[in-house]
Amino acid sequence: MNRQPQQTRLTPHYDVLIIGGGINGCGIARDAVGRGYSVCLCEAGDFGGGTSSASTKLVHGGLRYLEHYEFLLVRKALMEREVLWNMAPHIIWPMRFVLPHHAGLRPAWLLRLGLFLYDHIGGRKLLPPTSSVNLNRDEVGKPLKPVFRKAFEYSDCWVEDSRLVVLNALDAAERGASMRPRTRVARAQRANGQWQVEIEDTLSGHRQTVTAGIIVNAAGPWVDQVLQQVFGHNDARNVRLVRGSHVVISRKFDHDKAYIFQNDDNRIIFAIPYEGNYTLIGTTDAEHGDDMDKPEISAQEIEYLCATASEYFAEPVTTSDVVWTYSGVRPLYDDGASKAQEATRDYVVRSDGDSGGALLLNIFGGKITTFRVLAEEILKDIETALGTRQPAWTAHAVLPGGDFPVDGFDALVNDCANARPNLDRDLIARLVRLYGTRAEKVLGDAREPADLGRAFGGGLYEAEVIYLMRHEWARTAQDILFRRTKLGIAYDGKQIEALQDFMDRAAKTMHTMTNEAALH
Secondary structure, eight states, X not given: OOOOOOOOOSSOEEEEEEEOOSHHHHHHHHHHHHTTXXXXXXXXXXXXXXXXXXXXXXXXXXXXXXXXXXXXXXXXHHHHHHHHHXXXXXXXXXXXXXXXXXXXXXXXXXXXXXXXXXXXXXXXXXXXXXXXXXXXXSGGGTTBOTTOOEEEEEEEEEEOHHHHHHHHHHHHHHTTOEEEETEEEXXXXXXXXXXXXXXEETTTOOEEEXXXXXXXXXXXXXXXXXXXXXXXXXXXXXXXXXXXXXXXXXXXOSSSOEEXXXXXTSOEEEEEEETTTEEEEEOOOEEOOSOOSSOXXXXXXXXXXXXXXXTTBSSOOOGXXXXXXXXXXXXXXXXXXXXXXXXXXXXXXXXXXXXXXXXXXXXXXXXXXXXXXXXXXHHHHHHHHXXXXXXXXXXXXXXXXXXXOTTOHHHHHHHHHHHOTTSOHHHHHHHHHHHGGGHHHHHTTOOSGGGGOOEEETTXXXXXXXXXXXXXXXXXXXXXXXXXXXXXXGOOHHHHHHHHHHHHHHHHHOTTOOSSOOOO
16 A cells, blocks of 8 residues: 655644633643643733733632632632642742731621631641631731731632743643744634634744644633634623732731731732732722723722721821732623622633534633633543543642642752852742742852852842743743742832843844743
């Protein structure tokens, strides 16, 4: 039997093409490529450049969602806390939250009941349980007004949200996914049982056509915009855009616990230790318009956060205390809730087409804590359409740099610091917190500060900048200062400009720089 020579496919084909490089898109890409599917992800900007880097930085069940009877969402999220902590102990760690009893708001018995449910419906194993706190005796009562005498203390986890996105993207890329930041999907149409997709490099303007069996629309707040502009669904109106804003002030208290404060509008805000020198206060729930370019906090939101915090802190928080702010837009599924705070935080998946070919999966809503289980749900649809290849795997697989025990952070810092006694220990601790075991790759052979190259301020050196450019897709100073790290809070305009100038010159000399990160 004569075999015809195999023809080379000129148009790249992928089993799955994902639109959106936030936490959901990157989590799906990682899961799918790890199961043997060919994957391409297109993100119009930087990975995690939208909502996923503007959260309250918590891996949590959402205590207040219990009041809205979202028991399944809370249980699902609570069960994920320790799963995520185990897979990324460098960027996720436990945090205790102090909930003062406010005599004029929810009664103590209701708080106890809610926290009892919170402790017992989510499979908690490692995190410590709820306890009562005498604020007159405990150090957590010192920053508060004397009127607050009793509190409850419970556990959740902290997460470096934008790093969680990048590490999912990095793991997906290292497993073979084509991860394309700064790449816009211009158009997609069905043809011969598959998708023909036109994509555009937003830096060079170069356009390319690829094909895909399935498209996943994980564009977050832009999900309806993608449906309208890419797929021609002009009447797409599925999400309710709600702005969540935060303020950052100088460090308000010395301990490492966070506060959760009730307000008389039935909302809550958090006051959380942040980046060593600061306290993070948020979030708001404000209806947002259609301007998605750069959501910004309003004067009313700043006043609201300061006033709510001042109800509890002995020393008031004023607008003049604010050193930095950030805002993100949550794409909440429009379930008809009358108030933004009552709209569901759970995700909703809607399919367009059938499993016969050219399936479109649209994701509405969701939260950082449930990104992994959302990915598993999407993979069920992918398996139905394309066939099962390999089993689910992410529940027990660590992210890059997370290959050490959940209680091993201090030991990892000690090992790294002992090997480099002439380097600042705080610098090493910061690098281990961001990169885990891959901090060794950032530091390389450096043994003296001079070995790290040019210093840009705040402990950022040339060695780290080059690492982020080569391995984590960093192209702008904003990528490094506000997403890969949070060092930009203390930077002035001249420092940011100097870093950008260095990065522009460095990019021209990197032969290996392409639209994807150099991985070796």
